[in-house]
Amino acid sequence: MFKRQSSTMLIMSLIISGTIFLQMVLYFIAKVVGWNVRYNLVAACHSWMKAIGLSSLDYVLDVLVIYTLFFTLWKIASQFYHAVRMKKRFEQYRENRLTIDMDRTYGEGQDSFIVISHPTPLAITMGFIRPKIVLSTGLMNLLTEDELKAVISHEMYHKEHRDPLSIFLMALCSSIMWYIPILKWCNQKYRIVKELLADEYAIEKQQTSVNLGSALLKMLKVSKHEKMPFAYASFADTSVNYRIDYILNPLREIEWKLPVKMALVSFTIFSLICALFIYALMLA
Template identity: 30%
Template sequence: MIAASVALGALALALAWPVPVALSRAEWPARSPATALALWQGIALGGGLSMIGALLAFGASPAGSLTGAATALLPVLVAGPIPDGFGVAHLAALTLAVGLAVHLALNLGTTAVRAERARRRQHRLIDLLASPASEPTGARVLSHPMPVAYCVPGLRTATVVTEGLVDLLDDDELRAVVGHERAHLDQLHHLVLLAFRAWHAALPWFPIANRAERSVATLTEMLADDAPRRRVGVEPLRTALLRVGSSGATAAYADAPVDAVDPDERVLERRLARLEADLRPLDASARNANWLLATGIVAVPVCVLAAIAF
């Protein structure tokens, strides 16, 4: 049990700092954003499981298994006394593990509820203020001079553009922007971003949580760029990004318009650089290796926890 705790602790430490820092600074994610996104998800999930698992393994070590610890401690949880072998450090580790798991789960739930409420509010505003679908994009149109496009995900989806955007762009550029927004909806990026926003909200003092959320948001933008690039071409998409970016607005994914403007201009710069460089994806062997790494990062703590459960 102690060996399992040390192993999981070492993995949690690696996934909490050097691994995500190296990934956030790497250049290859721009070439294969889907692969990098899977790796980020593996790091987040594997790191959380490893952190909680290390605490559980240490706290349950006097009993020899998680089941044994539960059997020994639950009956005396209120009345006592503490069973032999369990010290303050063991009980503190078990309490911290349970508290951390509950804290993360509650933040995920509350973040999801807030996002759903925001989406419903946006759908009501769109129904009230937006004009019917426009040609040639099929997006709803808001009467506003600022050039903005955004999408609202969920069971009911909507893609919205402003009159300012329609006036600013030609037909191909407008198709590229709307195609970008619809790619966010089709690829369910809001679910990926929701998990990382919840992680950041749960651990706002944890620098990697902020770094991970920003990196994942950038990757989803790159993935959404690939759909219109294939259908409309690179040039209309690049020109649309330049025109919209220079106007001070954006055409980025958001749960709601208040989130649509990304204050980090480096995201736009990285998207433009990726389009201008026309980067080639990683080869199949490199992509497979990263997918296996992402799977392994999650599988290791799961297997260790399963091994010490009984």
């Protein structure tokens, strides 16, 4: 159930955002190099506005396109800047012996972990292409061996499925396409579903939810949960209420009702854009 929900939300968000964003990119290129894009939906907006006497809104549309493209580039650049900066900080506190032990024990000899010397309990997965699991000595001192294994299994799910990348893409889609509100709803629910899937994986690994639940409660008591300025998957700062409910009753299915009003507004906006594109085709 959770896998289907996460895949549906990710695919839907990427299709909606990708369709609009691609058209904006083509339109921007056409403006810069003087290429005649007759089948572009943003160009169709211009034609449609002129047809109904709203040609002055062309400038508004240009601003929206430029804003979207540059905001996207800024978000991507900011993500990489903060991720590289934080990785360098982690390397400064790196515990080489513990890192090697973790890679041998849980990472099958691969470079999968970074253990840092820090009193704050920390367990996150970061990185897009080759994600790594970052654990702190504060976490290892706080948890029992079985609890630590549960946390590691949770983060291994995020690593194997490259969740930091998909989480970033969902957040990017919802922020740059703010005029399609269903994307924001999908982004919020997607993060919850991903955490539940990682919990499910950890519970299946140990055949019990006791260790995962006790680890989560311990971390909630001592952690401050400060958000980091880059995309990552964390063990104890997302969807806590849903996760506790699921850990207490793993057999219970959690479903969300699609917000009808939000979905209708989003569908109307997206349909209008598609209609403008069809209109452009008819004029060709």
